[in-house]
Amino acid sequence: MNEQLEIADPRRREFVQVAAAVAATLMAGAGTVQTAAARTMPSRAAAPLGPIKQVDAGVLKIGYVDMGPASGAPILLFHGWPYDIHAFAEVAPLLVAKGHRVIIPHLRGHGTTVFRSASDPRNAQQAALGADGIALMDALGIRQAVVAGFDWGARTADIMAALWPERCKALVSVSGYLIGSQAGNAKPLPPAQELQWWYQFYFATERGKAGYAANTNAFNRQIWQLASPQWKFDDATFERSAASFANPDHVAIVIHNYRWRLGLAEGERKFDDLEAKLAAGPPITIPSITMEGDANGAPHPDPTMYRAKFTGPYDHRLITGGIGHNLPQEAPAAFAQAVLHAAKLA
Template sequence: MSDQINLRRRRLLGTTVAGLSLMELGLSGLANAQSNSTKAGSSVASFDNLKQINAGTLSIGYAEAGPQNGPVVILLHGWPYDIHAFAEVTPLLAAAGYRVIVPYLRGYGTTRFLSADTPRNGQQAVVAVDIIALMDALKIDKAIFGGFDWGARTVNIIAALWPERCKAMVSVSGYLIGSQEANRTPLPPKAELAWWYQFYFATERGAAGYDANRHEFNKLIWHTASPKWKFDDATFERSAQSFSNPDHVAVVIHNYRWRLGLVKGEPQYDDLEKRLAAAPTIAVPTITMEGDANGAPHPDPAAYAKKFTGKYAHRNIDGGVGHNLPQEAPKAFADAVIDVARF
């Protein structure tokens, strides 16, 4: 990690985390601070007492920790992961005084559509609209956001389109806002190969295959996206439960087909997508992060640095850290959230 960590704050966090009760954290176990290296051992917390709230077209399941009057941090996972990507980040932030909200995205865990008639849409804009609806339902005016994969794209979109709702942002792999038009441009063969699952999902065979084999499929993605992360079966199984959501396959397939322009989104989001297609800059304070062993397709930090026009910093995280950076290097991610809040 390139930035110096404040040792006094580290000691304070460690002491506070050890002293907080399970009730205060809203967790069934405490997560010990982990070093930035994936090789360092630590206990992993399980979220307990999940909450549920109607927001927009969804009933959203979410974990919450920390003081109710603390500054709000919203943490967003990606595919094929779930809220447990932040199981060790959450107690660190709660101990630092933040109110932490970790929702299941549409198609994951306990999040459900309120109506059988709502399209199981996975286009980029709608996931951001879901989170704005969640903030409205929880009466949260403004939050610090952190995310990776789908979650990073979503926090990018919120920061770009609703900057008044975003105090600051931590984004793994930087700027991920895209468009169907931009995705029509072919990539070099090696780059296309890295997106093999996107082309698989474009077929009916792929949709059926993912439905039948989502457990094995997603475990393969975990291995290829984080080739140096030595996660155990229990760690994967805890997250794999979220893939049993009845809408999971439909949302995932629509997401990747929409990216290639093979399916349409919902008309009410056309204006948002038009604005996103222009690749808007982001002015809110931002820290972007990248692991040194990310096996998933990701842009070079130099390619997106100029998209962030406010106070900005990038951090490369060493130690064999892959795509799921918050779970592989939780202390580095939590430090980034705390630091960006002070920008």
């Protein structure tokens, strides 16, 4: 009876296939180029993330998922925009299966993460998001963790690793070193590169702010398609994450993030010292793995441009097979394998 149920249940069968893929890559060892496993796995195969918990952390009440044994070595996974915690729905069970405690927070302006005070600025400068990660660790009593992410989440993890290396055991960062500065962002780029940032310039206008507020889901679905042109996600997969865009501060946070980058919006003075350190381009000294998909349609630096920023044990992995910007969701086995390997490098 149990054998028949296991064979007949496609969710169980697909999860076992992904787990087997991770085991195979672990046995094979690290490689510069890897072919993604289970990229076409349908959304129904995603294991439930579990209940959303809330914790007061700094200025936020952060919504997060906490999976695996409380005694397990902790891993923090940070999503990007316009995505949410479900980017790690297939990654988390693979890490838990290896005995890790996996914590996946909603970034400010997403899901159930809200500001504790109505008077706090809806600020999304880079230092604020990095400080959110440390505040979450403090609130949960976590001294040190592996940190990993993509897009905004990769930048958050990079900042944590650069400014608080004693708190970060190892790092996995999709698209590498994403720490920047307002001064650096002020420099014009060649036209082809500027074209990729069309939404940044759109958000710089009041028309863009109103347009994003009026068409949030349609806008974000278009970003998904442009950033991952070969990812054939279904409606259910998108709608699952789109629920997180209904956050009352979502539009304000997204608009501020991109306006701050261009120097069109002020940050908070309390972050001035941190931003000064980040503007200097601090090296990342902890064990690190950077990753890139071979079909990333979003703006991203060439790996040779940031290699020197990583001065500790290091590996870069190109994931082939039409993998776009949302690497953890498009190639969950490859991302999980990188996180597990980074933990071993520490």
